[in-house]
Amino acid sequence: MTDNFEPKIDTHLWSNKARNLSPYVPGEQPKQEGLCKLNTNENPYPPSPKVAEAIAQVLVNQAQQLRLYPAPESDTLRQALASLHNLAINQVFMGNGSDEVLAFIFLCFFAKERPLLAPDISYSFYPVYAETFDVNLVKIALRSDFSIEPDDYRQPCSGIIIANPNAPTGILLSVAAIAKLASEHPNAVIVIDEAYIDFAQTSDNQPVSAISLINTHDNILVTQTFSKSRSLAGLRVGMAFGNASLIEALTRMKNSFNSYPLDSLAQAGAVASAIDTAYFKEVCQKVIQLREQLTNELVKLQFHVLPSQANFVFARPKNGKAREMAAALREQGIVVRYFDKPRLNEYLRITVGNAEQMKRLIVALREL
C-alpha cells in the first residue's frame, strides 16, 4: 500500500504517531500466473493433508459453531505445542502470526529509557515496531562475515532481539551463545525470533532452538511461526515460548488489544499440523536437502554463499551486480528478493523452492 501512498493525502486528522509511521513493506506477492516465486520464503511444499481434513471436519460437523467466538487463548493449540516441546501450557502464547506476537513483545518488554539491541542487519520489521511503539532501538553491527558476536552486546539494555537463523543471512547463532547473552543480561528480555529454526541442524544433533533454555533462563523468549516450516502462511499462526511471567505479560497485552486473534478454523488447522510430526520432519528434511544442493550449484557458478540454516540462501554473484541479476531473473519469470541497502546490495536472497523450481533457477543463472 505504501507504494500507492499519495503525497498529497490529507493527514490533518491523523495522530502524530500515524504521521510518523514507516510501514513494513513485505516481499512482493505478484498475481501473474506461472511465476517462479522465490522471494518471500514460503515453503514450496503444501501443509500436512491433516490440516485440510481437520478444517473440513469443523465445517461439516460444526459450521454452526462459527457463530460463536473462538477459544480466546487457543488452549487446545497451546496444549499441543506445550506437549511437543515439553513445556507447560502457561509457557506458550499464541498470536496472529509471529508478527503480531513480536508487536506485543515490543509493547510488553522494551522501553524508551533503556535501549533495545538488535543486529544492524536483520528482519526489517524490528525497526518498524521500534518506531511504532517508541522503543529506542540501537543497532549492533554484524561482523564482517555477517555473524553475530555476543560480546558486541555488552551494554545496558531493556532487551536484545535476534532472528535465529538471522535474516537475510541465514546464519545460525549457537544455543551456547544465546545462553551466554541471557546470563550476561539478567534484567533484559532476550528475544530469539526462530521463524526459520526448523530448517537448522547441527552436525552432532544437539538442540538448535533456544526453547531448550527456557526452563533455566527466565529472560529468554522464543518466537516461532507456522508460516515457514509448517507451510501455513495462509493461516496466520505464530507463537512465543518462555517463562510463565513473560507469557502472562503477552496475554494481558493481547487482552488489552484484541481478545480473539486466532479464528476457529486456524486453531483447528494448526492443531492438526502440530501433531503431524512425521510429515513435518519430512518436509523440513526435503527443504534442507534442496538448500544444500542449491548452495552447491551457486558455488559452482562462482557465487559467494553464506552458510544458511534457513529455507533461503543469501548469495553474492561474482561481479556483485545483484540488482541487475534480480531484474534479469524477473524477465524470465523468476522472482528473488533484492535489498537496496548498504552491505546487502550485492547479494540476492533466494528462497529454497521445490526441485523443479531450483532447476529452473539454476538453468536461468547459467544462461545469464
Next chain:
Amino acid sequence: MTDNFEPKIDTHLWSNKARNLSPYVPGEQPKQEGLCKLNTNENPYPPSPKVAEAIAQVLVNQAQQLRLYPAPESDTLRQALASLHNLAINQVFMGNGSDEVLAFIFLCFFAKERPLLAPDISYSFYPVYAETFDVNLVKIALRSDFSIEPDDYRQPCSGIIIANPNAPTGILLSVAAIAKLASEHPNAVIVIDEAYIDFAQTSDNQPVSAISLINTHDNILVTQTFSKSRSLAGLRVGMAFGNASLIEALTRMKNSFNSYPLDSLAQAGAVASAIDTAYFKEVCQKVIQLREQLTNELVKLQFHVLPSQANFVFARPKNGKAREMAAALREQGIVVRYFDKPRLNEYLRITVGNAEQMKRLIVALREL
C-alpha cells in the same frame, strides 16, 4: 486469563506499559454442554451456508495455497463490501475483528493532548484501549433515560467514539444527530462503532448507518463486524468505512504492526457471506422479530426494558435485584450478562436467542 492472574507473578522484566494494563474481560464462554448462552451477543442462527461452501472450495482446490501468505489488504473482500455500500475500495479497511480495527483507530487518530470523548456507559473495551495507548478518554454521562445527547459533546477533542446502537443499552442514535456531531467537530474523528447496526431499523425505512454520511463528512469513521449480524464471530472479520485518508492511516498502522491479520479462509468465508444478501436479511429480520417478542414478554413480567435496536435487550426487573436474578438463571443453565457497575447493576443484558431459547428464558423468569 486475568481471573487466573497470580498476584505474586514476577513482573521485573515487564515494561511500565505492561504493568499498568487493565485487560478487557470478555463475556464468559462456559464449556458446559446444554447451556442457554445469552451473554455474549452471538447470533443464534448459523452463518450463511455459502460460507462453509466457499471455505470447503478453498480446501479442495487450493489447500496447497495455504502455504502462501494471504492477500495482505483483503482486496476481494474489501471490493465486495465497497460494492455493497456504494463506496470505493479505498474507503474500506479490514481487520481481525472490529476490536483490532478499534485498536488501530485509537493509535491513528486520538492523542493525549486533546481528549477523546465517549459515553460513560458504552463498550467497555474503549477505556482499555485508552489506557493501553495513552489516550486521554473523557467520559460524557448518558442522560437519565440512557440516551446520548450530542449537545453534551460540545468541547475541544481529538475524537468522539460512540457505539451505535449503544452497548449495553441497545439505544440507537439517529443519523441526523451523528451528522450534527461531525459538523460541529471538523477537526475530530467521529467513530461510530456499528457492531449491532444491522439489527436497527426506523419506522420510515431511512438509513440507520452512518455509512450514509461518509461521502459528505470526511471525519466520520464507521466500524462494523461479521461477528453479530453475519454469525461469524468464529472467523474474526471486522472493518472500517470512511474517507480514503482515514483508511490510509489505518492501512499504514496495520502495516506497521502485522501485515496479514486476515487469513485466507476467513477472507473467502467473509466474501461468501457478504454477497449472500438474502440470507443476511432473513436472519436479521428473525432476530429483530424475536427481540420485539422478548421485549413484550419482559414488559409483561414488569421489567423496565430500554428501547433496543440491537440483538440484545437491557432490562431491569421490577425489584432491581439483577445480580440475584442472573445467579438464579445461571442455576437453571441460562447465562445472561450482569455488569457490577453504578447505573448498570440493576439491569440484565440479555442476548436475543432463537425461539426455543427465548421460550426457555421466559418460562424460567416466570417461575422466579
